[in-house]
Amino acid sequence: MFLSALFAALLSVPATAQQQYGPTGVGEGVYSIARQFRAAQSDLNLRQWALAIYAANRNAFNGDLNSLRAGVMLNIPSVEQVRLSWSQGLNAEQSATNPPPIAPAPTPFLSDAEVAAIDANQAVPAPAGLESLQIKQVTPTPRAQAAAPAPAVHAPPPGPQTMLAADTQRTPALPDTNGDDTSAAHEHFTAHPLHAQAVNVSNAAQRGEVLEQLLAMEAAYAGDPDYDYLLGVLLLDSGRPQDALFPLLRATQVKPQGLGIRLDLGRAYFETGENESARQVFEQLNKQNPPPRAAQVIDSYMQAIDRRAARYEPHWQALIELLGGHDSNANSATDLQNFAGFVLDEQARSSDSPYAELAGNVQYVRPFSPRWRWLNLAQASHRSYTDADEFNTLQWRVGSGLSYRQGDWELSGRVSGGQTYLDGEQNNDVTAFNAAWRLNVSPLLSTRLQFKLGSIRYADALSVRDVDQWLVSAGFSRRVNLAYGSEFGLDLIGGRDDAVENTSPNSRDVLGAGLFASTQLSPRWRLQLNSNLLQADYEGLFFGIERSDVQWFTVAGLRFTDNRWRNWAIGLEASYVDNQSDVDIYEYDRLDIALRVSWMLN
Template sequence: MKLLRVAGWVSVGLALAAGGAHAREPVNSGKAASQKSGVPAGLETAQRAGAESGKLSEIEAREQLLRDADALLKAGKPAEAYTLLEPFEFDRSGEVRFDYLLGIAALDSGKPDKATLAFERVLAVNPNFAGARLDLARAYYQLGDLPRARIEFEYVMKQNPPEAARVTIQKYLDAIAAYEQSQLTRISGYVEGVLGHDGNLNSGTNSPVAIASVSPVFAAMVTAFTGDANPQFHPSQLADNYYGINAGGEISRNLNDSWSVFAGANLRQRGNMSETIYDASSVDGRAGFAYGNEQSVYRLSLNGGQFYTGNSMRRDALGMSGEWQHVFSPAHQINAFVQYGQNRAAGSPPGAPATDARIEGNTDQTVIGAGWVHVMGDGKQALFGSIFAGKESAVAGRPDGKKKFEGVRVGGQAAFADEVDGFASLGWLHGAYSDQNFLFIAKRNEHQYDLTVGANWRLDTLWSVKPQLAFSKKSSNIALYSFERSDVSLTLRRDFR
C-alpha cells in the first residue's frame, strides 16, 4: 500500500514537472520573440495575463446576469427579471440559457407575445429542449392561439415527460378541448335604446321650389287652374325628436374546422314625438353558411325582411348575398361582396306618406363591391375604405326607369382611451336613371354625400354608450328630390354573449 502511495505521488510529481516544462517552453519562445520584436518579455507576459483576466471578468459578468435573473424568477419577481434581461436581448439572442430565462420572465410577467419569440429561438438551437417547448405551448395558450398551443402540448406529451408535467399538460389539453367544444355553438345578442333628433325625417325640401324650374308643363297646368303666375312647391322638410328600441341576435354552429352555419334576426322600432305618421319599424333575418381557413372566409346567406312606415306595411325584401374576406397580415384585410335583392312596396293606404318605398316602387337590385381595412402598428387605429356599384330594375314601370349607381366610402377608427373609441366615415353615392320622367321632362341624376362621426364608450365588457352625429345631402337635377338632413343621437347598448 505504501508503494502505491509513493508511486502515486511520484506520478503526480512527474506530471507537475512535465507541466512545468511545457509551461516554460512558451515563455522561452516568447522571450526569444520579444527580443526580436523589441518588447520586454516581462511586459508581454503581463499583457497576456491582463487579457486573460479581462476575458474571465467578462465571462463572469455575463454569467452573473443570468444568475441574478434566475434568482429573481425563483423569488417570484418575473417582471423585474424581464426588466433586467430585456436590454441585452439584441446582443445575446441565440444563447439558449439567456433566451430561455428571458422567455420565462416574459411569460410570467404577462408578455406571452415576447415569450414566444424567445422560446422559438431556443428551439431553433436545441429542438429537443422539452422545457422550452412546454413553455412555448403555455405562451400560445395565453395568447389565445389554442390550435398551436395544442400542437406543442401534444408534442411534449409524446416525449414521455415526468408525471407532474404530464398532469399539467393534460389540464391544459382538457381546457382547450372544453373551450373548443363550447365554441361549436355560439349565441350572441344585443338590446339598444336610442334618443335623438332628426332634422329632416321625411327627406323633404328645406326651401320653396318653383314648379316651373322642375316641370314647365306642370307649372302651366297649375297656373291655368289657380291663376298663380309663379306656382311653387312649399318646403316639405319635417323635424322631430325621436326614440328607438332595437334588438337582435345570432346563432352559429361549427360543423367542422372549416364549415359553419348561422342564422340571425334584428328588430327595430322608431317613434317620433310629433310626426307619428313617419314612425317606422322593421324586422329582418338572415341564414346561411360559411367556409373558412387560416386566411380566408367565404359566406353565403339568404336575407329577408319587412319594413313599415306609419303603421302600414311599406316594403317586403328578399335576397341573397355572398362575401369573401381575406387576411393578408394582421395589418391588412380585404373583402369582396355581391348582393341581389327584390323590394316590393305593399299596403299603401291613401293617407300614407310618400316614403321612398312608394316613390321608388318595386325594384330588383344587384350590387357588387370591395373593401379594405388597414390596422395601424399599435393596433389602436384603423382605416377602411370600400367601393361599390350596382343597378336597379324598375319592375312595376317606375316613371324614372332603371337606375345605375356607384359609390365610395372611407373612414377610420381610433382609440382615445382603453374604454373609448372614436370613429368617422365619409360616403358618396351617384345615381343616374334611364328614362325621362314625363312630368318633369328630365332624367333624374343625383349625387348624395354623407358624413358620420361618433364614439363608443365601453362602460364594461357588455354595456356601451354611443353618441353620434350624421349629416347627409342629396343634390338632384330635379329639385324635389334634393334635401339636407342631420341626425343627432345617443344609444345605450347591452350585449349578450
C-alpha cells in the same frame, strides 16, 4: 402559476423591436393573431405565441385566453422575447403545483418506481418532489416477440405535413431494452452511438441534425421500440406531429403498456387535431391509476381537448340599444313649398322632430367543423317621433347563411328578408342574398369583395318604386400605429336597380366609394367615421326632366367603454345626408344627432 411565470419572464427579457396590433375586432381570437405574427423560420409553435401575447396583454382579456376584448391594442413580443420568456416561464413552472390554464404542460418525468407501479396496475403514492427523473419503461419486449395489440386509436395516414410545433422541447424518455437483439442485421438501437447523442439534444439545431440521421436509418431500425419512440418524439418536438404518429404507433405495438410512449402518442394526436383519438388515449391512461404528476398532465390535455370541442358548440349574442336624439328631416324630403306650379303637401316637405328609438339584434352561430359555420341573425328597431308621428318607423330583418374559412381567407353567404312599417302600415318588403370574401394579406392589411342580389317591393300605392337590384364592392382595410391604434379602409361600389314596372322611371346605375376610419383615442374612448359618396343616373324622366343624383352620407361617432361595465357602452353620434339632384324636388339634407346606450348579452 404558469402564466404568471411567463408574464414575469416577459418582463425580464430585454426589450427589442416590438410591434403593436389592433384595434381588435369583434369575435377575433388570440390564436388567429398569433398565427399572423409567428415567423415562418421560428421554432416556436402557435400555442407558445398565443400564450406570450396573452401574458403581455392581460388587461386586454376578460379573465382567460379565449376572451379577447374587441377594440383594444395588443403589444406583440418579438421572436426573441417569446423564445426567451417561454424558456424562463417553463423553468419557473417546474416549482408550481397547478398545470397551465390554457396549454397542456410538458410531460413530467416519472421515476422508475412510479412507472413500474403503473405497469403492474398498482396504486402509486404521491411523489415527494418534482425532481426531473427520466422515464424508463420496465419489462422490455425483444423485437422477435409477438407484438401485443395496439391501443384502440385511429391514426390518420402518415405523410410529410408541416404542423404546429410541440408545446415544449424536452429530452425524450426512452424505454429500457435489456433483452437480446434477435436481428442478424444489427443490434438494439440503444447500442448505437446516435442513441446517446439523440437523448441529449439540447437545442433546435442539434435536434435537426440528429433527426436527419435518424430518418436515414429508418429502414434498418423501424420496429425497434427505442428507435421508433425516439424518432417519434424528435419529429413531434420538431413541429411534425403527423409524421410522428407512425413511429409512435409502431412503438406502442411492441410496448402497448409503455407510459411515455402512449403519453406522446396522445400528444401527437392532439397536435394533429385528432381530438377524439387523443381523448381515447388519455382516457385509457387514466384508467391505469397514473401517479399524480402524470394524472396532472393527462388532465391538462383533456381540458384542452374540451376547450377545442367548445369551439364547435353553438353560441349566441344579443345586443339591446336605446337611442334618443333629434332628426332634422324625418322623412328625407325637400324644403320646397312649391314645385312645378303645385303647392306641396305638408307630408311631402321635410319635418324635424325629437325621437326615441329601441333597437336590438340576436346572433346565433353553430359551427359544424373548424372551417364551416352556420350563421343566423335577427334584428328589429322602432323609432318614435314626438312631433312627426306619421313617420314612426318599425323595421325587422332575419337572415341565415354559411361561412367557410381556410387559412387566411373566409367566404360567407347569407339569405335575408324583412319588412318596414311606416305609421303602423306596411311600406315595403325586402329580400336579399349577400356574399362576401375576405383575405388577410398580412397582420395589418386585409382585402374584401362583397356582392348583393336583392329586391324591394312596396305597398300597392307605391308599386312604381319596385326594383330588383344588385350591388358589388371591393376594398381593403389597413391598421396603423396611431394613438392607441387606428384603422382605415376604402371600398369602391357599383350596382344597378331595375324597375319592375315597364313604365317606371326608377331604373338606375349606381357608382361610388366608401371610406371609413377608426381610432382608439384612449383605452376607453374610440372615434369612428364612415363616409359614402354615390352617384345614381336614372334612365327614366321625372316630371319631364332627366335625373341624376349625387348623395353624400357621413356618420361620426364617439364611443365610451369601461372594463368595470364590460357589457355596457355609451356613445354620441351624428349622421348627415346631402342629396343633390337635377330634379329639385329630390334635393334634401338631413342631420341626425343621437345619444346611444348599448347593452350586450352573450
